[in-house]
Amino acid sequence: MLNTKELDDIKKLQLICEQEEKIQLKLNWEMLKSRNEKEKTDFLYYEDDQLIGFLGVYGFGNKVEVCGMIHPNHRRKGIFSKLFSKAINEIKNQNVSQILLNSPTRSFSGKEWLKTLPCQFSFSEHQMKWTETNLGEEEHIMIRPTTPDDIETEIQLDVQCFGFSEEEAKVYNQRIKKENAQDFFIIEEKQQKVGKIRIQHIKKEAWIYGFAILPEYQGQGIGRRAIKKILRQEHQNGFDIFLEVESKNANALKLYESCGFKAYDSQDYYEYK
Structure with missing residues:
Protein backbone atom coordinates (compact mmCIF):
# COMPACT_ATOMS: atom_id res chain seq x y z
CA MET A 1 0.00 0.00 0.00
CA LEU A 2 1.35 3.41 -0.97
CA ASN A 3 1.72 6.02 1.76
CA THR A 4 0.82 9.70 1.43
CA LYS A 5 4.37 10.80 0.57
CA GLU A 6 4.72 8.17 -2.13
CA LEU A 7 1.40 9.18 -3.68
CA ASP A 8 2.46 12.83 -3.67
CA ASP A 9 5.81 11.92 -5.23
CA ILE A 10 4.08 9.91 -7.97
CA LYS A 11 1.79 12.84 -8.76
CA LYS A 12 4.76 15.24 -9.01
CA LEU A 13 6.68 12.89 -11.28
CA GLN A 14 3.59 12.36 -13.42
CA LEU A 15 3.24 16.11 -14.03
CA ILE A 16 6.92 16.42 -14.99
CA CYS A 17 6.70 13.54 -17.46
CA GLU A 18 3.44 14.71 -18.97
CA GLN A 19 4.72 18.23 -19.49
CA GLU A 20 7.92 16.93 -21.07
CA GLU A 21 6.13 15.03 -23.86
CA LYS A 22 2.72 16.76 -23.86
CA ILE A 23 0.98 13.47 -23.00
CA GLN A 24 -1.42 12.06 -20.44
CA LEU A 25 -0.32 9.02 -18.47
CA LYS A 26 -2.93 6.51 -17.38
CA LEU A 27 -2.02 5.72 -13.78
CA ASN A 28 -5.49 4.68 -12.51
CA TRP A 29 -5.40 6.91 -9.46
CA GLU A 30 -8.36 5.43 -7.63
CA MET A 31 -6.65 2.05 -7.79
CA LEU A 32 -3.37 3.55 -6.56
CA LYS A 33 -5.15 5.02 -3.55
CA SER A 34 -6.81 1.75 -2.57
CA ARG A 35 -4.11 -0.88 -3.04
CA ASN A 36 -4.22 -4.21 -1.24
CA GLU A 37 -1.33 -4.14 1.22
CA LYS A 38 -0.84 -7.90 0.75
CA GLU A 39 -0.07 -7.51 -2.97
CA LYS A 40 3.10 -6.08 -4.52
CA THR A 41 1.79 -3.91 -7.33
CA ASP A 42 3.83 -0.70 -7.20
CA PHE A 43 7.55 -0.28 -7.81
CA LEU A 44 9.37 2.96 -6.99
CA TYR A 45 12.95 4.10 -7.53
CA TYR A 46 14.39 6.97 -5.45
CA GLU A 47 17.64 8.90 -5.64
CA ASP A 48 18.46 11.38 -2.84
CA ASP A 49 14.86 11.27 -1.62
CA GLN A 50 13.55 12.18 -5.09
CA LEU A 51 11.29 9.77 -6.95
CA ILE A 52 12.98 9.03 -10.27
CA GLY A 53 10.93 6.09 -11.53
CA PHE A 54 7.56 4.47 -10.96
CA LEU A 55 5.82 1.40 -12.38
CA GLY A 56 2.31 0.26 -11.50
CA VAL A 57 0.59 -3.07 -12.13
CA TYR A 58 -3.20 -3.02 -12.42
CA GLY A 59 -5.32 -6.16 -12.38
CA PHE A 60 -8.48 -6.52 -14.45
CA GLY A 61 -9.77 -10.05 -14.17
CA ASN A 62 -7.48 -12.43 -16.02
CA LYS A 63 -5.19 -9.70 -17.33
CA VAL A 64 -2.88 -7.07 -15.90
CA GLU A 65 -1.96 -3.70 -17.31
CA VAL A 66 1.47 -2.16 -16.71
CA CYS A 67 2.17 1.55 -16.88
CA GLY A 68 4.99 3.69 -15.56
CA MET A 69 7.39 6.58 -16.04
CA ILE A 70 10.95 7.78 -15.58
CA HIS A 71 12.09 11.34 -14.89
CA PRO A 72 13.23 12.88 -18.21
CA ASN A 73 16.70 13.61 -16.79
CA HIS A 74 17.27 9.98 -15.80
CA ARG A 75 16.24 8.03 -18.85
CA ARG A 76 18.39 5.53 -20.76
CA LYS A 77 20.03 4.35 -17.54
CA GLY A 78 18.19 1.04 -17.32
CA ILE A 79 16.14 2.15 -14.31
CA PHE A 80 12.74 1.39 -15.80
CA SER A 81 13.92 -1.97 -17.10
CA LYS A 82 14.92 -2.91 -13.55
CA LEU A 83 11.50 -1.90 -12.23
CA PHE A 84 9.84 -3.87 -15.02
CA SER A 85 11.91 -6.96 -14.24
CA LYS A 86 10.80 -6.83 -10.60
CA ALA A 87 7.19 -6.41 -11.69
CA ILE A 88 7.31 -9.36 -14.07
CA ASN A 89 8.69 -11.58 -11.31
CA GLU A 90 5.69 -10.67 -9.15
CA ILE A 91 3.21 -11.12 -12.01
CA LYS A 92 4.53 -14.63 -12.69
CA ASN A 93 3.26 -15.66 -9.26
CA GLN A 94 -0.28 -14.62 -10.17
CA ASN A 95 -2.93 -16.41 -12.22
CA VAL A 96 -2.63 -14.06 -15.21
CA SER A 97 -3.26 -15.00 -18.84
CA GLN A 98 -2.38 -11.67 -20.44
CA ILE A 99 0.07 -8.84 -19.72
CA LEU A 100 -0.66 -5.54 -21.46
CA LEU A 101 1.91 -2.75 -21.55
CA ASN A 102 0.37 0.72 -21.75
CA SER A 103 1.92 3.76 -23.43
CA PRO A 104 0.29 7.04 -24.45
CA THR A 105 0.07 7.09 -28.23
CA ARG A 106 2.16 10.28 -28.44
CA SER A 107 4.88 9.12 -26.03
CA PHE A 108 8.11 8.80 -28.02
CA SER A 109 10.10 7.57 -25.01
CA GLY A 110 7.51 4.93 -24.21
CA LYS A 111 7.46 3.60 -27.77
CA GLU A 112 11.25 3.47 -27.90
CA TRP A 113 11.39 1.42 -24.70
CA LEU A 114 8.73 -0.98 -25.97
CA LYS A 115 10.94 -1.74 -28.99
CA THR A 116 13.36 -3.44 -26.61
CA LEU A 117 10.76 -5.95 -25.40
CA PRO A 118 9.17 -9.11 -26.84
CA CYS A 119 5.75 -7.54 -27.34
CA GLN A 120 3.34 -6.70 -30.11
CA PHE A 121 0.69 -4.05 -30.61
CA SER A 122 -2.74 -5.19 -29.40
CA PHE A 123 -5.16 -2.25 -29.56
CA SER A 124 -5.66 1.45 -28.98
CA GLU A 125 -8.06 2.98 -26.50
CA HIS A 126 -9.70 6.34 -27.10
CA GLN A 127 -10.20 8.72 -24.20
CA MET A 128 -13.36 10.66 -24.96
CA LYS A 129 -15.06 13.75 -23.54
Whole structure:
Protein backbone atom coordinates (compact mmCIF):
# COMPACT_ATOMS: atom_id res chain seq x y z
CA MET A 1 0.00 0.00 0.00
CA LEU A 2 1.35 3.41 -0.97
CA ASN A 3 1.72 6.02 1.76
CA THR A 4 0.82 9.70 1.43
CA LYS A 5 4.37 10.80 0.57
CA GLU A 6 4.72 8.17 -2.13
CA LEU A 7 1.40 9.18 -3.68
CA ASP A 8 2.46 12.83 -3.67
CA ASP A 9 5.81 11.92 -5.23
CA ILE A 10 4.08 9.91 -7.97
CA LYS A 11 1.79 12.84 -8.76
CA LYS A 12 4.76 15.24 -9.01
CA LEU A 13 6.68 12.89 -11.28
CA GLN A 14 3.59 12.36 -13.42
CA LEU A 15 3.24 16.11 -14.03
CA ILE A 16 6.92 16.42 -14.99
CA CYS A 17 6.70 13.54 -17.46
CA GLU A 18 3.44 14.71 -18.97
CA GLN A 19 4.72 18.23 -19.49
CA GLU A 20 7.92 16.93 -21.07
CA GLU A 21 6.13 15.03 -23.86
CA LYS A 22 2.72 16.76 -23.86
CA ILE A 23 0.98 13.47 -23.00
CA GLN A 24 -1.42 12.06 -20.44
CA LEU A 25 -0.32 9.02 -18.47
CA LYS A 26 -2.93 6.51 -17.38
CA LEU A 27 -2.02 5.72 -13.78
CA ASN A 28 -5.49 4.68 -12.51
CA TRP A 29 -5.40 6.91 -9.46
CA GLU A 30 -8.36 5.43 -7.63
CA MET A 31 -6.65 2.05 -7.79
CA LEU A 32 -3.37 3.55 -6.56
CA LYS A 33 -5.15 5.02 -3.55
CA SER A 34 -6.81 1.75 -2.57
CA ARG A 35 -4.11 -0.88 -3.04
CA ASN A 36 -4.22 -4.21 -1.24
CA GLU A 37 -1.33 -4.14 1.22
CA LYS A 38 -0.84 -7.90 0.75
CA GLU A 39 -0.07 -7.51 -2.97
CA LYS A 40 3.10 -6.08 -4.52
CA THR A 41 1.79 -3.91 -7.33
CA ASP A 42 3.83 -0.70 -7.20
CA PHE A 43 7.55 -0.28 -7.81
CA LEU A 44 9.37 2.96 -6.99
CA TYR A 45 12.95 4.10 -7.53
CA TYR A 46 14.39 6.97 -5.45
CA GLU A 47 17.64 8.90 -5.64
CA ASP A 48 18.46 11.38 -2.84
CA ASP A 49 14.86 11.27 -1.62
CA GLN A 50 13.55 12.18 -5.09
CA LEU A 51 11.29 9.77 -6.95
CA ILE A 52 12.98 9.03 -10.27
CA GLY A 53 10.93 6.09 -11.53
CA PHE A 54 7.56 4.47 -10.96
CA LEU A 55 5.82 1.40 -12.38
CA GLY A 56 2.31 0.26 -11.50
CA VAL A 57 0.59 -3.07 -12.13
CA TYR A 58 -3.20 -3.02 -12.42
CA GLY A 59 -5.32 -6.16 -12.38
CA PHE A 60 -8.48 -6.52 -14.45
CA GLY A 61 -9.77 -10.05 -14.17
CA ASN A 62 -7.48 -12.43 -16.02
CA LYS A 63 -5.19 -9.70 -17.33
CA VAL A 64 -2.88 -7.07 -15.90
CA GLU A 65 -1.96 -3.70 -17.31
CA VAL A 66 1.47 -2.16 -16.71
CA CYS A 67 2.17 1.55 -16.88
CA GLY A 68 4.99 3.69 -15.56
CA MET A 69 7.39 6.58 -16.04
CA ILE A 70 10.95 7.78 -15.58
CA HIS A 71 12.09 11.34 -14.89
CA PRO A 72 13.23 12.88 -18.21
CA ASN A 73 16.70 13.61 -16.79
CA HIS A 74 17.27 9.98 -15.80
CA ARG A 75 16.24 8.03 -18.85
CA ARG A 76 18.39 5.53 -20.76
CA LYS A 77 20.03 4.35 -17.54
CA GLY A 78 18.19 1.04 -17.32
CA ILE A 79 16.14 2.15 -14.31
CA PHE A 80 12.74 1.39 -15.80
CA SER A 81 13.92 -1.97 -17.10
CA LYS A 82 14.92 -2.91 -13.55
CA LEU A 83 11.50 -1.90 -12.23
CA PHE A 84 9.84 -3.87 -15.02
CA SER A 85 11.91 -6.96 -14.24
CA LYS A 86 10.80 -6.83 -10.60
CA ALA A 87 7.19 -6.41 -11.69
CA ILE A 88 7.31 -9.36 -14.07
CA ASN A 89 8.69 -11.58 -11.31
CA GLU A 90 5.69 -10.67 -9.15
CA ILE A 91 3.21 -11.12 -12.01
CA LYS A 92 4.53 -14.63 -12.69
CA ASN A 93 3.26 -15.66 -9.26
CA GLN A 94 -0.28 -14.62 -10.17
CA ASN A 95 -2.93 -16.41 -12.22
CA VAL A 96 -2.63 -14.06 -15.21
CA SER A 97 -3.26 -15.00 -18.84
CA GLN A 98 -2.38 -11.67 -20.44
CA ILE A 99 0.07 -8.84 -19.72
CA LEU A 100 -0.66 -5.54 -21.46
CA LEU A 101 1.91 -2.75 -21.55
CA ASN A 102 0.37 0.72 -21.75
CA SER A 103 1.92 3.76 -23.43
CA PRO A 104 0.29 7.04 -24.45
CA THR A 105 0.07 7.09 -28.23
CA ARG A 106 2.16 10.28 -28.44
CA SER A 107 4.88 9.12 -26.03
CA PHE A 108 8.11 8.80 -28.02
CA SER A 109 10.10 7.57 -25.01
CA GLY A 110 7.51 4.93 -24.21
CA LYS A 111 7.46 3.60 -27.77
CA GLU A 112 11.25 3.47 -27.90
CA TRP A 113 11.39 1.42 -24.70
CA LEU A 114 8.73 -0.98 -25.97
CA LYS A 115 10.94 -1.74 -28.99
CA THR A 116 13.36 -3.44 -26.61
CA LEU A 117 10.76 -5.95 -25.40
CA PRO A 118 9.17 -9.11 -26.84
CA CYS A 119 5.75 -7.54 -27.34
CA GLN A 120 3.34 -6.70 -30.11
CA PHE A 121 0.69 -4.05 -30.61
CA SER A 122 -2.74 -5.19 -29.40
CA PHE A 123 -5.16 -2.25 -29.56
CA SER A 124 -5.66 1.45 -28.98
CA GLU A 125 -8.06 2.98 -26.50
CA HIS A 126 -9.70 6.34 -27.10
CA GLN A 127 -10.20 8.72 -24.20
CA MET A 128 -13.36 10.66 -24.96
CA LYS A 129 -15.06 13.75 -23.54
CA TRP A 130 -18.69 14.66 -23.97
CA THR A 131 -19.53 17.92 -25.71
CA GLU A 132 -22.94 19.37 -24.98
CA THR A 133 -25.28 17.92 -27.56
CA ASN A 134 -29.02 17.87 -28.18
CA LEU A 135 -30.01 14.46 -26.83
CA GLY A 136 -33.59 14.66 -28.03
CA GLU A 137 -36.62 13.89 -25.93
CA GLU A 138 -35.98 11.84 -22.80
CA GLU A 139 -37.06 8.21 -23.13
CA HIS A 140 -37.92 5.95 -20.21
CA ILE A 141 -35.19 3.70 -18.86
CA MET A 142 -34.73 2.36 -15.33
CA ILE A 143 -31.25 2.86 -13.85
CA ARG A 144 -31.00 2.14 -10.14
CA PRO A 145 -28.20 1.71 -7.58
CA THR A 146 -26.99 -1.85 -7.16
CA THR A 147 -27.79 -3.97 -4.13
CA PRO A 148 -26.00 -7.10 -2.83
CA ASP A 149 -28.64 -9.16 -4.67
CA ASP A 150 -27.30 -7.89 -8.02
CA ILE A 151 -23.84 -9.39 -7.75
CA GLU A 152 -24.64 -12.45 -9.90
CA THR A 153 -25.99 -10.23 -12.66
CA GLU A 154 -22.85 -8.08 -12.49
CA ILE A 155 -20.67 -11.17 -12.70
CA GLN A 156 -22.58 -12.53 -15.71
CA LEU A 157 -22.28 -9.18 -17.49
CA ASP A 158 -18.49 -9.30 -17.05
CA VAL A 159 -18.42 -12.89 -18.27
CA GLN A 160 -20.63 -12.38 -21.32
CA CYS A 161 -19.53 -8.88 -22.33
CA PHE A 162 -15.90 -8.61 -21.23
CA GLY A 163 -14.61 -12.17 -21.46
CA PHE A 164 -13.98 -12.79 -17.75
CA SER A 165 -14.26 -16.22 -16.21
CA GLU A 166 -16.81 -16.40 -13.38
CA GLU A 167 -14.09 -16.58 -10.72
CA GLU A 168 -12.20 -13.66 -12.25
CA ALA A 169 -15.38 -11.60 -12.41
CA LYS A 170 -16.17 -12.39 -8.78
CA VAL A 171 -12.73 -11.30 -7.56
CA TYR A 172 -12.77 -8.22 -9.79
CA ASN A 173 -16.17 -7.07 -8.52
CA GLN A 174 -15.13 -7.58 -4.92
CA ARG A 175 -12.12 -5.34 -5.49
CA ILE A 176 -13.78 -2.47 -7.35
CA LYS A 177 -16.59 -2.31 -4.79
CA LYS A 178 -13.94 -1.32 -2.24
CA GLU A 179 -12.71 1.64 -4.28
CA ASN A 180 -13.82 5.12 -3.34
CA ALA A 181 -15.82 7.66 -5.35
CA GLN A 182 -17.66 5.12 -7.49
CA ASP A 183 -21.39 4.61 -7.93
CA PHE A 184 -22.68 1.29 -9.27
CA PHE A 185 -25.95 0.96 -11.20
CA ILE A 186 -28.13 -1.75 -12.72
CA ILE A 187 -30.03 -1.07 -15.94
CA GLU A 188 -33.51 -2.59 -16.14
CA GLU A 189 -35.88 -3.13 -19.05
CA LYS A 190 -39.44 -4.28 -18.33
CA GLN A 191 -38.38 -5.18 -14.77
CA GLN A 192 -35.56 -7.41 -16.06
CA LYS A 193 -31.91 -6.80 -15.18
CA VAL A 194 -30.26 -6.24 -18.54
CA GLY A 195 -27.11 -4.20 -17.96
CA LYS A 196 -24.85 -2.24 -15.68
CA ILE A 197 -22.80 0.94 -15.54
CA ARG A 198 -20.63 2.62 -12.96
CA ILE A 199 -19.69 6.26 -12.50
CA GLN A 200 -16.53 7.56 -10.89
CA HIS A 201 -16.42 11.17 -9.73
CA ILE A 202 -13.04 12.92 -9.54
CA LYS A 203 -13.35 16.58 -8.62
CA LYS A 204 -15.61 18.02 -11.37
CA GLU A 205 -15.23 15.04 -13.70
CA ALA A 206 -17.55 12.06 -14.11
CA TRP A 207 -16.00 8.95 -15.71
CA ILE A 208 -18.19 6.20 -17.16
CA TYR A 209 -16.87 2.65 -16.73
CA GLY A 210 -18.06 -0.94 -17.07
CA PHE A 211 -21.03 -0.13 -19.30
CA ALA A 212 -22.52 -3.39 -20.57
CA ILE A 213 -25.81 -4.78 -21.86
CA LEU A 214 -26.48 -8.53 -21.92
CA PRO A 215 -26.07 -9.85 -25.50
CA GLU A 216 -29.70 -10.98 -25.81
CA TYR A 217 -30.86 -7.40 -25.10
CA GLN A 218 -28.42 -5.61 -27.38
CA GLY A 219 -29.60 -3.91 -30.56
CA GLN A 220 -32.85 -2.71 -28.95
CA GLY A 221 -31.77 0.84 -28.12
CA ILE A 222 -31.46 0.12 -24.39
CA GLY A 223 -27.82 1.14 -24.22
CA ARG A 224 -28.46 4.42 -26.05
CA ARG A 225 -31.32 5.33 -23.68
CA ALA A 226 -29.16 4.47 -20.67
CA ILE A 227 -26.19 6.53 -21.82
CA LYS A 228 -28.39 9.52 -22.59
CA LYS A 229 -29.99 9.35 -19.15
CA ILE A 230 -26.57 9.29 -17.49
CA LEU A 231 -25.41 12.20 -19.64
CA ARG A 232 -28.41 14.31 -18.69
CA GLN A 233 -27.94 13.51 -15.00
CA GLU A 234 -24.21 14.18 -14.82
CA HIS A 235 -24.42 17.32 -16.96
CA GLN A 236 -27.23 18.70 -14.81
CA ASN A 237 -25.05 18.10 -11.73
CA GLY A 238 -22.24 20.16 -13.27
CA PHE A 239 -19.77 17.42 -14.22
CA ASP A 240 -17.60 17.15 -17.30
CA ILE A 241 -18.17 13.63 -18.63
CA PHE A 242 -15.51 11.22 -19.87
CA LEU A 243 -15.13 7.59 -20.89
CA GLU A 244 -12.66 5.22 -22.52
CA VAL A 245 -13.38 2.84 -25.39
CA GLU A 246 -11.28 0.48 -27.47
CA SER A 247 -10.87 1.70 -31.04
CA LYS A 248 -11.74 -1.79 -32.36
CA ASN A 249 -15.12 -1.71 -30.58
CA ALA A 250 -16.83 -0.08 -33.56
CA ASN A 251 -20.40 -0.38 -32.24
CA ALA A 252 -19.61 1.27 -28.90
CA LEU A 253 -17.50 3.96 -30.58
CA LYS A 254 -20.33 4.79 -32.99
CA LEU A 255 -22.83 4.96 -30.11
CA TYR A 256 -20.68 7.30 -28.04
CA GLU A 257 -19.89 9.59 -30.96
CA SER A 258 -23.58 9.83 -31.87
CA CYS A 259 -24.32 10.94 -28.30
CA GLY A 260 -21.74 13.73 -28.40
CA PHE A 261 -18.48 12.18 -27.24
CA LYS A 262 -15.29 13.22 -29.03
CA ALA A 263 -11.86 11.59 -28.72
CA TYR A 264 -9.18 13.91 -27.31
CA ASP A 265 -6.36 11.46 -26.56
CA SER A 266 -5.48 7.78 -26.86
CA GLN A 267 -3.49 5.04 -25.19
CA ASP A 268 -1.79 2.16 -26.97
CA TYR A 269 -1.57 -1.35 -25.51
CA TYR A 270 1.04 -3.98 -26.35
CA GLU A 271 0.79 -7.63 -25.37
CA TYR A 272 3.91 -8.87 -23.61
CA LYS A 273 5.05 -12.29 -24.72
